Amino acid sequence: MSLGFSFRYVTDTRLENGKDNLDQYKVLILPRSCAVSDDLAKKINDFVRNGGTVIADIRAGIMDEHLNLRQPGAFDQAAGIRRKEVLPAVHQTLNPSLNASKQHFESGIEPAGGKAFRKTEQGIPAMIVNHYGKGMFVTLNFPFNELPAMATMPKELRRLLLDAFSKVPARTVFTTGDTGAPCYDLRRGEWKNGDMLILGVKSKPGEKKQLHAVLPAPMHVFSIDGEKSCGKVSSFDFQITPPKPEFFVLTAKPLPEITVNVPGTVERGSTLTVTYTVKGMKGERPLRLSYERDGKPLDLYTVREVSANDTVQQAHFRVALNEIPGKYTVTARDVYTGKTTVFPITIH
Missing domain, CATH: 2.60.40.1930 (Macroglobulin (MG2) domain)
Incomplete structure (x- = not known):
């Protein structure tokens, strides 16, 4: 969400019984997906092979739905990785020079066709990227909840994560009004309301800030909180005061009168x-x-x-x-x- 994307939560049950279809998505995120059935694993591997992007964290697919250990893991081929053996996680940091927080890394993993990026001080890869079929599989070798904030993340990892989302349709980008730097401490949500898109933005606790929003294309923008039209614009400025969110309406055409x-x-x-x-x-x-x-x-x-x-x-x-x-x-x-x-x- 801090990258400016909205998401939809899908369950393994809905994917397995066909109520949700991966074909409608561009990127699939797999947090803590250690245990995956053979049927679901095949659907996810096919999703990547056909052009989708998967971002998984530590030990994805190493067990089946009955918690039986797999060797190799269900996604190892698509992820371009190999496990020597399943070893206890090692507690290390991505940024030892910055005295940053530590992550739990799987030490028994190594590239097998994939490319490793950003290793720890003991040489453990933090991320492995593999192009599989028409798609891409990204392995974060630590839990998602230990992912550093975008503002403090190593630039190499930040760039790779942004590249992984490159197939997602263009979205509104927020920058700070004073420096023009990307603003990553925002939470946003989007909802369809007929022909209108409702955009909600909320900042983490702190001082009020001036933000600049750049739209993927010129649109008619309306401030719900300000109850006013901002006109048809490619970008607009607004102030946000935590914890109060700001809401906007975006439309391709002018709104008809009531x-x-x-x-x-x-x-x-x-x-x-x-x-x-x-x-x-x-x-x-x-x-x-x-x-x-x-x-x-x-x-x-x-x-x-x-x-x-x-x-x-x-x-x-x-x-x-x-x-x-x-x-x-x-x-x-x-x-x-x-x-x-x-x-x-x-x-x-």
């Missing part, structure tokens, strides 16, 4: 009915409706957050029998674009 209809007059003791729709809208649009007098909502119950789509929907406000006759308004605000429309009404 159509709101409000009656001009309403009788006391009746119901004020507001209709709203977005013609041609694929997805849901948040709309804030407020029944007001003198520019202020009457109470908490006269403000509604509703979801607009391409069907005609209604929001109802009860007009009290003892309501003061006179001029009132209904304010409709598009939360994505920030466009606000005020409709005058008269209470009789």
Whole structure:
């Protein structure tokens, strides 16, 4: 996630029974996958052979689903590795000169067709990369949870990991606004909402920071938190204040306007009915409706957050029998674009 990619979690059961198909993915990450069935191992090896990328950590596939030790391991050929024997893990560091945290390395592993990168002080390979068929198998010779942060990771390993994700479609890249350096201490998520992409960004605890986002292509950008349009841009700047996340809407086309209809007059003791729709809208649009007098909502119950789509929907406000006759308004605000429309009404 710190590389700027979203992910989907799949289970071995769903892959084995066909509910998930590896053909729809570009990169498969295998954390702590020591025990793998023969059927699943074949599917993963075929995935690599047909052009996919696998990134696995220490001792992937060395046992079957019944915890029987394999020799060789299920992925050894695809990974381009060979094990002399399964030995206890060795606790060493990737950056001894920096007094960095240590990792647990499998000492009995060596390249067998794959290429080793970044060895420990005892010569144990930290990463082995092998091109297998049309794809690539990357072995991290230590647990994923011990992977150094991107900012402190050795440059060689960082470059190799970024290369491993090269087949993934282009994504938004974040840099710090003051230095322009890549920002790796972010967590991000993406959700499809019809034709819209919702992008959420959250920073690790710390000071607020100014960020610069570079899009893979020019898009219409809307700040959900700021309730405003940033226009059609290739990049945009924003400030993030931990732990509060920031959310944006990205679209290839301009968003169609929300159509709101409000009656001009309403009788006391009746119901004020507001209709709203977005013609041609694929997805849901948040709309804030407020029944007001003198520019202020009457109470908490006269403000509604509703979801607009391409069907005609209604929001109802009860007009009290003892309501003061006179001029009132209904304010409709598009939360994505920030466009606000005020409709005058008269209470009789």
